[in-house]
Amino acid sequence: MTTFDLEAKALSKRFATHTAVDALSFGVERGSFFSILGPSGCGKTTLLRMVAGFIEPDGGDVEIGGRSMCGVPPNRRPVNMVFQQLALFPMMSVGENVAYGLARRGVARADRERKAAEMLDRVGLPGLAAKRVDQLSGGQRQRVAIARSLVLKPTLLLLDEPLGALDLKLRERMKIELKQLQAAFGTTFVYITHDQSEALVLSDRVAVMNSGRFEQVGTPQELYYSPATPFVAGFVGANNRIDGQVSAIDGDLVEIRSAAGWTVKARRHGTLKPGDAATIFVRPEVAVLGRSTADLALAEPAAVHQGTVESLLFDGANSAVLLREQASRCEFRVALPQTGRYADLKVNEPVFFSFAADRAVCFGVGSSHG
Amino acid sequence: MAKATASASQRLILWLLLAPALLWLFGLILLPHLDLALLSLRERTGPGEYAFGLAQYRTFFTEPLYWDVFVRTATISLIATALTLLLAFPIAWTIAKLTRGRLSTLLFAVCLIPFWVSETVRTLGWMILLRETGVIPGLLVTLGITEVPIEMLYRDPTILVGLVYTSLLFMVVPLYGSLESLDDSLIEAAYDLGGNGWTVLRTVVIPHASPGITAGCIVVFMLTLGNYLTASLLGGKNSLWFTEQIYTQFITRFNWEQGAAFGFLLLLLSSVMVWTGLRLSGQRFSDVMSRT
Ligand SMILES: Nc1ncnc2c1ncn2[C@@H]1O[C@H](COP(=O)(O)OP(=O)(O)O)[C@@H](O)[C@H]1O
Ligand SMILES: [Mg+2]
Numbered sequence: 001m002t003t004f005d006l007e008a009k010a011l012s013k014r015f016a017t018h019t020a021v022d023a024l025s026f027g028v029e030r031g032s033f034f035s036i037l038g039p040s041g042c043g044k045t046t047l048l049r050m051v052a053g054f055i056e057p058d059g060g061d062v063e064i065g066g067r068s069m070c071g072v073p074p075n076r077r078p079v080n081m082v083f084q085q086l087a088l089f090p091m092m093s094v095g096e097n098v099a100y101g102l103a104r105r106g107v108a109r110a111d112r113e114r115k116a117a118e119m120l121d122r123v124g125l126p127g128l129a130a131k132r133v134d135q136l137s138g139g140q141r142q143r144v145a146i147a148r149s150l151v152l153k154p155t156l157l158l159l160d161e162p163l164g165a166l167d168l169k170l171r172e173r174m175k176i177e178l179k180q181l182q183a184a185f186g187t188t189f190v191y192i193t194h195d196q197s198e199a200l201v202l203s204d205r206v207a208v209m210n211s212g213r214f215e216q217v218g219t220p221q222e223l224y225y226s227p228a229t230p231f232v233a234g235f236v237g238a239n240n241r242i243d244g245q246v247s248a249i250d251g252d253l254v255e256i257r258s259a260a261g262w263t264v265k266a267r268r269h270g271t272l273k274p275g276d277a278a279t280i281f282v283r284p285e286v287a288v289l290g291r292s293t294a295d296l297a298l299a300e301p302a303a304v305h306q307g308t309v310e311s312l313l314f315d316g317a318n319s320a321v322l323l324r325e326q327a328s329r330c331e332f333r334v335a336l337p338q339t340g341r342y343a344d345l346k347v348n349e350p351v352f353f354s355f356a357a358d359r360a361v362c363f364g365v366g367s368s369h370g
Numbered sequence: 371m372a373k374a375t376a377s378a379s380q381r382l383i384l385w386l387l388l389a390p391a392l393l394w395l396f397g398l399i400l401l402p403h404l405d406l407a408l409l410s411l412r413e414r415t416g417p418g419e420y421a422f423g424l425a426q427y428r429t430f431f432t433e434p435l436y437w438d439v440f441v442r443t444a445t446i447s448l449i450a451t452a453l454t455l456l457l458a459f460p461i462a463w464t465i466a467k468l469t470r471g472r473l474s475t476l477l478f479a480v481c482l483i484p485f486w487v488s489e490t491v492r493t494l495g496w497m498i499l500l501r502e503t504g505v506i507p508g509l510l511v512t513l514g515i516t517e518v519p520i521e522m523l524y525r526d527p528t529i530l531v532g533l534v535y536t537s538l539l540f541m542v543v544p545l546y547g548s549l550e551s552l553d554d555s556l557i558e559a560a561y562d563l564g565g566n567g568w569t570v571l572r573t574v575v576i577p578h579a580s581p582g583i584t585a586g587c588i589v590v591f592m593l594t595l596g597n598y599l600t601a602s603l604l605g606g607k608n609s610l611w612f613t614e615q616i617y618t619q620f621i622t623r624f625n626w627e628q629g630a631a632f633g634f635l636l637l638l639l640s641s642v643m644v645w646t647g648l649r650l651s652g653q654r655f656s657d658v659m660s661r662t
């Protein structure tokens with residue numbers, strides 16, 4: 001049986017007329033790294049602050065470590081929070097920051113200084129206890145903020161976009177460090193972010209949030225390869241989107257025809273009937289590219305589409321090419337093979353592309369919100 | 371060459387910009403004080419004859435009345451400053467942290483309203499309320515709290531109330547400034563790590579606000595120490611307030627030398643108090659001044 005460190009039960013919060021968190025229920029397994037991924041304004045911070053106890057929910061309950069947190073103030077909850085702007089105390093030294101929570105618990109000075117120093121060692125900041133907070137670099141501050149919480153051995157650590165303020169290079173490094181820290185301490189992390197790459201890289205499970213609700217909860221692989229809603233398909237990873245009407249249904253496959261007259265086949269998600277409005281999502285790396293139809297070398301027969309190169313998007317291993325489909329003038333993005341083949345494509349060059357219909361997914365419009 | 375003239379003209383502009391401030395400082399503060407200093411060190415040896423001497427300062431230390439009044443003024447000023455701080459802190463906290471927009475502007479205006487009326491009129495208003503035949507003693511009798519109307523004027527608590535009321539705004543403003551700049555997430559983080567109201571106040575809020583607290587205390591202490599009107603109107607002729615002694619020496623006794631010496635002793639007192647205050651709170655004068 002799995003034990004949950006955090007369980008939300010029909011948790012809701014309304015601000016005036018706006019529902020920030022809409023009757024959410026979910027569980028976070030002990031020792032896991034759980035992310036909540038969603039665009040800004042979708043209610044992530046509100047949700048996290050209800051778990052931490054800074055916002056009183058309008059309805060529902062939060063259970064932490066199996067105990068209801070109804071009416072428990074933030075300073076009595078077995079959770080700690082890493083704030084978006086870190087909120088380190090500038091009036092105290094690094095050591096005092098880390099020892100702050102221990103001091104509030106009445107741990108003796110010598111004891112808490114020793115524990116703070118040990119914790120600083122564990123997060124890779126040995127001997128920095130006497131420094132002032134403003135003498136640290138961005139990455140070091142990040143680690144102090146985490147150390148300050150983890151030294152209290154919370155059941156749950158909440159992190160509100162903690163990497164948001166860092167520059168790209170540092171963010172990449174801190175991502176890895178964060179994952180290693182979580183593995184080393186085994187504390188349950190609840191991490192919120194609007195950056196899908198952070199969520200995918202770090203998490204055991206990810207909840208994709210939109211307008212106060214969870215669209216899908218699953219492993220990063222599940223979200224990426226089998227999105228449950230058009231919103232998840234569009235939000236997680238790059239995706240080509242083709243809107244149209246269902247023109248034929250063939251078992252699990254549907255054929256849709258876009259307004260501009262492009263016919264595409266894809267795997268059906270949910271029930272659809274001819275004439276329904278539908279949207280197809282195709283990942284750029286699912287499509288193959290060729291200068292001639294012979295180049296496509298398809299394992300199984302699939303529709304071959306024709307297009308011209310609109311622009312080349314060189315980004316090392318993530319390079320792609322933006323095409324325009326011949327007939328419909330629809331934009332379509334195809335990942336370039338890692339071999340460096342087709343690196344010499346020219347703008348306006350005519351090309352062929354194709355993708356297996358069962359690796360594209362089709363959602364009926366209105367079959368699901370979003 | 372061109373650069374040299376540019377910097378020379380820049381320097382000229384700088385001096386011109388500073389000129390009003392320097393004139394003010396020199397002409398209205400430094401010069402009169404120099405004059406007072408010389409005056410205080412002048413000893414009258416005969417009618418119209420003077421010599422250099424410390425007689426005025428000697429009088430201060432040998433005459434117990436003067437010394438008592440001096441200590442009393444300092445003590446009451448300190449108490450008034452502390453009370454003002456206690457009263458102003460929740461007000462500043464409310465304006466800075468608990469209210470937004472219109473409401474906080476309104477609260478500020480409420481603190482400012484007393485200053486739309488001149489200090490004299492304001493204090494006379496207090497006298498109407500507090501004198502034996504006034505509103506408040508009458509009310510106390512009507513409510514059956516006292517049997518006969520009591521005289522509330524000319525008592526130390528009354529002087530304190532008046533001084534605190536007059537100083538409140540000068541404490542609220544610097545406190546507001548330093549509390550406003552305190553990031554709310556620091557307070558939340560302190561709670562999150564297990565702090566309670568008192569420990570958060572002691573470990574996060576007060577250390578952050580201490581330049582503002584010190585600045586407010588200095589301003590209020592100086593204002594109270596130098597206050598003449600409130601102390602003498604609410605305290606009466608025998609309020610035993612040091613500025614009143616100075617006034618008496620200058621105006622009633624026409625003993626300018628003694629008055630000047632008292633003035634200097636008062637200046638010395640406030641300087642020593644400010645210095646001690648800064649020392650005790652571990653603040654630097656420049657930090658504090660940037661908060662006022
Ligand atoms: N205190 C508040 N009062 C009114 N509306 C709020 C308040 N806090 C958040 N909101 C609204 O709730 C929504 C969700 O906010 P938030 O939880 O901060 O989103 P996120 O963290 O996902 O960006 C936003 O539309 C925001 O404007
Ligand atoms: Mg947020």
